[in-house]
Amino acid sequence: MISVPQPYRRVVGGQLSRFRRDFYACLTSRADGLFEACDALLCVDGPVRSLPELSLAGVHRRGHGGLYGALAAGRIDSDRLRQAMLGCTLPRAGDGRIVLAVDVTCWLRPEAHTSPGRMMCHTYGRGKDQHIGVPGWPWSVVVALETGRSSWTAPLDAVRLAPGEDAAAVTAYQLRRVVTGLIEAGHWDAGDPEILIVADAGYDGPRLSFVLADLPVRVLVRMRSDRVLRRAALSDRRHTVGRPCRHGSEFVFGQTATWGEPDVQISTDTRHYGPARIRAWDRLHPRLTHRTAWAAHTGDLPVLEGTVIRLDVERLPSGAIPKPVWLWHSATDLDPGQVDLAWQAFLRRFDIEHTFRMLKQTLGWTCPKLRDPAAAERWTWLVLAAYTQLRLARNVAADLRRPWEKPLPPQRVTPARLRRGFRYLHPRLPPLAAAPKLCRPGPGRPAGHPNQRPAARHDVHTASRPDRPKPHRHKPKKPSATPRPRRTG
Template structure:
């Protein structure tokens, strides 16, 4: 029989105490408008599907009106360093730490008065025949993935119980915006360095525990390898048309000319150029829709791309890494191929662990979907990129609260839903009972002060401070201002008519 508050009778007091301490620490991460911001986090974590920010005022935990909510989002203060340190301390330790890094668009297509807007990739428009991009901001998340350890969730290569599992849970660790003037690889390298430093400071990342960052093919593996922290490992997906080179043979004494820089050619889409692998691992899938399939993983060490002046990485030195090819074959005979680039500390290469690691990068896509569909991440329409980043931090803190409340939540399924083991509850099911789970916990937010609403703008008056029209920045064009050709507002001479 479930507890009337949605808390199992055997819930440990330690989990409830950890949730209460986390809520107090969240309040300390706020500056101005701290009370409203904290209640916004509570309303996000325990309410229904968010259609707009104003709808959050119907939640009992949010005792302020919609005017205070919008004032807090516009003038409030969230300390990113304090929030990042707090989230890093919540990372669950294990035999391996997997962190997915990926960016998602914060669309703002219906306005031209928002600054620093760029064209962001939109996958939903990729096959419609139109342009697969929309105006908006790019928000990059770093999340711990592989958090599901319930029945049937552990991966065989990571050690059974205590290993990583596949599921929809992801714990946000850091959030930052990639501006139109920023380089995505530079921002990512700085984010990986900051997250690694915070994990070591929190004692989560210890010696002997692999710390693996999982990234998609949009990132430059060479640049990230150059700026990789000493204790971190990188596993980056590669395009299948890339070409690499092995180490050159040693120069014979007395041979004229300089020594060779490149060895035999290795083209990812030309099997004739592949030598025998340096390591190989084969496993059989035992869970999920592809149970009974095989995964063959091969690795080739000490390969590098050809350095050229047009490359985006620093300098033109030879940067070596390990090439990994994974062939996922289903029982029906369908094969999916992944090419990966690995770089890490010497002696830390573990092919069985890496063979199971990259599949968990796709968990961050579940995080984005849950944040957008349930938490209303992109339903808010801020007029400033700082407000968008502030709102993103609130969504990340709300998701972290749900993760901490996971051991305390009971399964309150809808009539058409299947029963679920308590260790396998999805974020949506935990959010369904979060309000009852924290009902007995005190709130650090102060009670609102009663006040009369302001007079507002006098009737019949007009707005005397119109907003400046902002361009949509499109990267890849020299001296681009976002304006049509011949109408550059920064031009010193007028265009010909």
């Protein structure tokens, strides 16, 4: 008989029990089956490999058919569940600011020809370290980052990108919904530091700052090293004629002669990257054109000024040659302390990659071979609810470490390490799901009678239009030693 550790002997209450009650109330159909499936994610020993093996957990009192039936015919009120996750305690940065990170991760389904809604997903490291496209379902996930030496995040929202949707518009709507929910939940009041949104180079930072200008947010994104920004236009035009200039001189990332003296310069020593040098230039903006996201904009295009930050380090933990990191901050007139917090907040963005790895490799987010995208959305919300329960159990969990692992304080225990002891915590939680009813399995298809109604097959969505004629292929040009930088936004 396994002895229950001392921290689990007391009755657990507080946010964990309250969130479990709210989560059960969000399950509007097949509630007991969906709720026990989420408990099985937390209590099963080892990583989740398949749904039939998950149904063998002791807390899952139904068969594997009930688990598949709950995912196929169950219903989850995603809006209510999102509000329940927003109502929990959120991590904050060192200055008390809420930092949100947004990124896209893919649920790859290369051989699911009968699954609709698949798109070509960007992958790396498949086949001689090349960037190739694999059919799958892309998901946009928003998490709240925390400071300190840990890989914990707080997932707040997940949206599947459907074929034909504008990823930038979906991300802006998703962030607006999350920020509004944080304000309604009381996490932000007037006078608090503005919420910081951190994103990678695939997002248009100036566009996000323009769309979310009515919210108390600031945007910090990484920019490619071939970008070209503009300084503010000179106001002295006494000896010129014509329309006043809207843009000043160029700031080319790849040409040091165009930089000038930085407004802020910091030198510090980091634990993982060695000596670091941070330089910032104030009031730089991209030159926008009526293309892509700005094609439908009427009137003059806005001038979106911000602060450009360049980060140079001596080494990387992987041993690779470090490259400079260019950041664009939507705030201007930053002092050295704010610049120092900005680049450190961007480095915390990589914690979302650890969350994706936890969701996929340990909780088995992408393991089920589900055909219907609606069932995949239900499974996604179950996985996010399971991760949220792990995060809320950090204060009442013990460190059940292996003999070869070092002891850690409660706030530094990893999510996978904390999950080992959740099965000791589960019996102390209030029971919510009802016991299953006795039933008999259906007769199924008679032997010797093949399926006369095969599932429909769906093509993979691509960005190109099928009615557009194929362009004439010219002879490939020899790449130049100095590629031309991008001079527009």
